[in-house]
Amino acid sequence: MSGNYREFLELSYEELEELNLAAKDQRKKHVAIGKIQEERLKYLTDTKGIKAVTVVFSDLEGRMHMLDYDKKFxxxxxxNLTFDGSSIRGFTAQKESDLRLGLDWNAFYWTPADVFGSGKVMVFGEVIDKSGGPxxxxxxxxxxxxxxxxxxxxGYTLNAANEVEGFLFEGVDAERSFHKTGSFEYVNGGGYYNSLPxxxxxxxxxxxxxxxxxxxxxNEKDHPEVAPSQFEINYTYGDVVSAADQIQLYKLICRQVATQMGMTASFLPKPVTGVNGSGMHTNVSITKDKKNLFFDKAGEEGMSEMAWSFIDKILTHGNxxxxxxxxxxxAYRRLDPHFEAPNQIKASATDRGSMVRIxxxxxxxxxxxxxxxGPDANPYGVLYSVFKTGLDGQVGQIENLRQxxxxxxxxxxxxxxxxxxxxxxxxxLGADVKERFAELKQASADRCPRLLGSVVKGPEVQFHHEIYNQLLWGQF
Structure with missing residues (x-):
């Protein structure tokens, strides 16, 4: 059909940034959700160029799912947006399959037409059970x-900023083809900061x-990373839920852009042996009345007692x-001390092999x-476990805990x-969700060699939760 008859919304990148920053400012100011919902519904109703709303949510493992709803519907x-939860790994059993999606109007995004398609906007969904609760x-x-x-x-605001590393490989769907090819092909042989225009x-x-x-x-800065074809694109911190949403969007954007260029953006922690793996360094702080509660000029390393208590609880519960x-x-290939791996359960201001750095x-x-x-972890699970552990966990009776x-x-x-x-x-997590998560991880592990060895094996890629599809899973 000729595109001459279509008049779908296509905004410039400048217009998109202005709209998205205004929405971000509303989140920062804690504008009442009822007011934001009213504004968004009016915008959708009044803007004729919008054909669909992309609703996104994540499953228990952190895999992102997207549904396009006709705007008028x-x-x-x-x-009352229902979906079949039994089709989502880690969600409901078949006999109790119906779940609903609520819309988090705070997490509303205007998206570039050349990447996500014209006439679309995006909003994050919240999964709601039969009782109407989360x-x-x-x-x-x-x-x-x-x-x-x-x-x-x-009065606490939980803040986070994540440094998400990834690899760029030749070919579309390089990960799903790995069990046949047995290798990934770099698009660039340089290294840290090393890339020609x-x-x-x-x-x-x-x-x-x-x-x-x-x-x-x-954005703050972007650059090639240490390993060949490795990248990192940094951006500013945000409130904890927005920060986790941005991790999901970051990976989605990278994958889509790479696909459009005939390549694959991979967030496997260690897709290639012999070079540095990819991490997702997670920076966190807590503010109250705009004051950083982790700072104390007179404290050890400039950190407050609250911050050190937070660190000690993370270290206690590290395993x-x-x-x-x-x-x-x-992910456990990355925790290799030969490649700056942070596998030591200690805190340090200088040692990058430490689990926690100041x-x-x-x-x-x-x-x-x-x-x-790891960059493939569920970002909501990561940030929830880090903050709840740091605030509500216990400090173990371990001598020289920080060393x-x-x-x-x-x-x-x-x-x-x-x-x-x-x-x-x-x-x-509660006993039920904990066991569901463990079963999912056990199912993947059982399809892979217990001893990793020195070479990346096909099954650890083929049965990875971010690469999973029913066809590959059924080939076990």
Missing amino acids: LVNSYD YSADLRGILKQYANKLYDEK GDPLREFIDTAAEVQRAMGFE DICLLLNSSVN PIGNEKSARVEVRSV ASRYLPDNIYTAIENFRGSDWTTTL
């Missing part, structure tokens, strides 16, 4: 509920960064929550950096055992 039925396996909803409770009761990696980074900027990410931070077979900071930037996080010679697991089987045997993870 959504405007009339936004409070669904226990929707970790976004659990994180949001926890953050709102702390804000209402203590106009080469494929630089063009990819430039394009993805422009899309992020248009979507209100407020308990490791599976939530490193949730794939492949970056140089001031009153504005003082923060805790949890380094032992202890303890290590994170080097394989997923040990991580699953630690996770299942921990009382703390039951407190975090």
Whole structure:
């Protein structure tokens, strides 16, 4: 059909950035959700160029799902959007399949037409159970509920900024073809900061960064990383739920841009042996009345007692929550001390092999950096477990806790055992969701060699939760 008859919404990148930053400002100012909902519904009703609303949500493992609703249908039925939960890994059983999607009008995005299609806007959904409350396996909803409770009761704002690394490989669907090819092909042979203008990696980074900027990410810097064909695009911190949403959007943008360029953006933690893997360094802080509660000029490393208590609780529960931070077979290849791996359960201002690092900071930037996080982990589960553990966890009776010679697991089987045997993870997730998550991880692990060896194996890619499809899973 000729495009001459279509008049779908296509905004410039400048217009998109202005709209997305205005929405972001509303979130920062805690504008009443009823007012935002009214504004968004009016906008959808009045803007004729919009044909569909893309509603996104994430499953228990962190895999992103998207549904396009016709705009007119959504405007009339936004409070009764049902879907089959039994089709989502880790959600309901077939006999209790019906779930609903509520719309988080706070998390509304205007998207570039050349990347996401014309005439579309995007909003994050909240999974709702039959009783009308947050669904226990929707970790976004659990994180949001926890953050709102702390804000209402203590005035705390939970802040996060994540440094998400990835690889760019030749060919579309390079990951899904790996079990046939047995290798990935770099698009760039350079290294840290090493990329010429106009080469494929630089063009990819430039394009993805422009899309992020248009979507209100407020970029800071971008560059090739240490390994060949590796990249990182940094953006500013945000409230904890928005920060987790942005991780999902970051990976979606990178994958879509790479696909349009005939390549694959991969967030496997260690897709290639012999070079540095990809991490998702997670920087967190807590503010109250715009004051950074982690800062104390007179404190050790410029950090407050609250910050050190937060760190000590993370270290105490390091092995308990490791599976939530490193949730794939492949993630344990990255926890290799030969490649700056943060596998030591200790805190340090300088040693990058530490699970927790204390970056140089001031009153504005003082923060805790949890380094032992894989880029393929569920971002909502990561940030929920980090904040709840740091605030509500226990401090163990361990001598020299911050300098202890303890290590994170080097394989997923040990991580699953630690996770299942921990009382703390039951407190975090509840017994039912905890066991569902463990079963999903066990199912992937059982399809892969227990001993990793030195070469990346086909099954650890083929049965990875971000690459999963029913066809590949059925080939086991």
